[in-house]
Amino acid sequence: MKYFDHNRPDIHYSTGDQVIKRISINRSKLAMLYSNAMTVIKEMHPNYFIQDPTEQKIYQVHVSQLRSISSDRFDIEEEVKNLCDIIKCATDFIFDTESDIHSHIPALIQVLIVQEDQKLLLVLLIETTHLPDISSLRFREIQKLFQYLFRTGTNLYSWGSLEDELTRFQIYQLFSVPVPARIFNVQYIFTKWFNEYINKKSNDNNSNTTDNDDSVIINAPEIDSELFLPPIMMNHLKVINNELWSLQDAIAYIFYKHLLKRETLRSWYLPKNQITEFQPEILSIDRSDYP
Template identity: 45%
Template sequence: MAPKTNRNKRQRDRKAEKERLYGELFAPYEPSHPYSLHFVHNATTCDELKMFIDNAQTTTNFVFDTESNYLTNFPSIIQVMFMKQIQENSLVLIIETAHLPVESSYEFLQLKQLFYLIFRRQSHIYTWGALIDELTPFLQFNLFHLPVSSYIHNTQQVFKLWFNDWLAFQSTLNDNDDQDNDDTLIINAPAFDPIIFLHPLAINNIKRSRNESWSIQDATAYILNQYLPKKCTLRQWSIGLDDRILNRTRTFSSTYRKKMISYAANDCTSLAAIITFMYQSHIPSALQCVQYPSDIGEYSFDQEQNGSSLSFQVHWEDITTSDDEDMDYPMAVHDINERHSMEISNAEPYHQQLHDDNVLTIINDSNLLNDNINIKQKIRQRRTVQAQKRRNQKTSIRHRKNRYIYEIIRPVNMSIKLVKNKLKEFGINYLNVNIVRSQLYIGLKSHQDQIEYENLLSMNSFV
């Protein structure tokens, strides 16, 4: 327990240091979209709900986020942004699911109608992460059903591909000495702790090679050059944010509530700003989306051929989709601290090696940093028996690591034998499977397999 406790403390310290550093490097985040904030709960009137419904009928682009209580994980709020033209006012709703109208009321029926309109087939839903994972805990409130028929855009998984393409595009511009192009993104990464703030090329190569996901805070810093605070992530979100809620928890001050409200709204508006930036960049990889039709309930990966429905897009006609079958579309995304480990005798688990606090693990890989960091060559020496054994163990770890370059993660409560039988039933060709603390890790051969099987395996396939 002590090593785990120490590791958690280091992670907390690193997050606190990142908050401090970003706060010093960048101006505080300011929404680029004008918006009006509204709450939905048991004190919301029928007229207010009617206004939200009318707005939903004329909106096709929605940004979603959710928050749950710290420790208990009780699903507490749903944030929805009705994304309009950049110069138009957008609605941002904070739906407080701990304080909903009674299910038999007319207000509750209106709320269900609102979700029905939001999730209609013509809608585009944007999230930072998988929508189905965000919304599944909220099914208990009977506001909507899953799957939905809308076009689903997991901006987090598209961002990594787009950022790579954007850097390549920027490099091409630099090679052509085209310094007057208004689309050029200039990022001057300062010389700070490389664990916290890497050069854009370095962090891009690391995340792609390890299939790590971007946090929305990092994305905001690297492309918007603004600091998006994340200090309110671990909070009790069911306290009742709006003063109109009579049974709200009164031990929290209005200042505390205002900070949480600002945090919840900024999660939507910052994602809207990132989406707008990506689509206006004229990079084809920004056109990706994921759709799961309601009749089969399965994901299908798609690239839109017509962007006319995206009302916030400027200069859409200049963007063309890519038919390159070799494009790298990462589907499975997970945070750096959620990676699993493997037990190998007398050897450190490879996932732990990848994410160890020792910065040398990151910077001493020339393949990752593409010669951005000079590496001191080690002098060859005659190995002892023990050294040879350690070398063989490291080689074994490296081979095992390579089996999980493309992986899918699912919750599991069955034996490894039953898991393998199920995978055979699904017709899934896997390289390796491993179970760590009720989490199943499936190593696959290629990105194409990863995309296909990610769509095939639901979150409940092994529970």
């Protein structure tokens, strides 16, 4: 996303202009994000009708909520400061990291920012192989972002050991491990909970003369036959092999969905000469799209 110029006096937009719409995240005027690019389809200054080309939705927006897209600069410092304001107002964060499939270089940190009473879930993507120079102001601002994420009193959740994952990223000097925040290994917590739950359910069924259907129907590839094992048998295999539940298996047995791993196996790392500068990405997920 390119920088949007908001210093022009007496801003007017014309039909066909590319703009972005401001999204207020909380009461702080500093903590604001912006939508993807939209097109002005009707002008009634100071109000404009804009259309989202992805969802084909039309919005009526006041001019104060719009910014034009410029191709000549990107104010990374302002964007990171806005993100810091959002992070300071939150205490729960879900982490995941990825390494390049070929070189195994730590390449991507994903952070879901959990906010209460907000319709949008924000996901921050940090491509660590494209960071600015370590002596630059931009780099220090990104370091500050991690200081807020890892501050005392925040809760960090991950599937697996987040300490181990973060340790691999210390080479970028964004933070040091251990961090002051509380860390929760959801994989370990889930494995312990599911074993207790399935044993209790089994005992309840044994004391009940009514037949209980213990089958699981999952929309998964036929070659992955292990996913069709009854929950008690699957859990027994995990226990005797001293194996934690994978996220794919957990999703299958709790939500009856097959989670593809293919999308995470990517060439996340690109040579420096293919990237001109660091550009943070932040995604917004609408809570209403999920049960």
